[in-house]
Amino acid sequence: MANSESIPDVDTLRDALREVIDPEVGMNIVDLGLIYRIEVVADKVIVEMTMTSPACPMGEMITAEVEAVLQDVLPDTLRPDVRLVWSPAWDPSLMSDDARQHYGW
Numbered sequence: 001m002a003n004s005e006s007i008p009d010v011d012t013l014r015d016a017l018r019e020v021i022d023p024e025v026g027m028n029i030v031d032l033g034l035i036y037r038i039e040v041v042a043d044k045v046i047v048e049m050t051m052t053s054p055a056c057p058m059g060e061m062i063t064a065e066v067e068a069v070l071q072d073v074l075p076d077t078l079r080p081d082v083r084l085v086w087s088p089a090w091d092p093s094l095m096s097d098d099a100r101q102h103y104g105w
Contacts, residue, residue, distance in 0.1 A: 010040075017035060024056070032095055034094075035048075047083065063084055
């Protein structure tokens with residue numbers, strides 16, 4: 001766990017989430033545009049995220065990995081609250097420029 005006195009900022013949390021790879025496409029979930037919201041509230045960090053498709057078979061595995069990555073960087077006083085949302089629907093325009101170039105979009 002991280003130092004119980006330090007609360008990482010949103011950019012640090014977003015960078016940590018780059019470690020989570022969507023195994024179906026081989027790219028991190030941040031550059032894919034799957035992370036919609038990161039917010040520190042009271043005793044938790046809320047992360048709202050989506051999948052590239054509601055039928056994604058890897059959803060549970062990816063959200064569990066998000067929780068694990070966050071637990072590694074959060075102080076003991078904060079817990080991750082990962083929420084899978086479907087609105088707005090994901091589309092390739094949410095990807096980073098590098099990700100779109102990687103896939104030729």
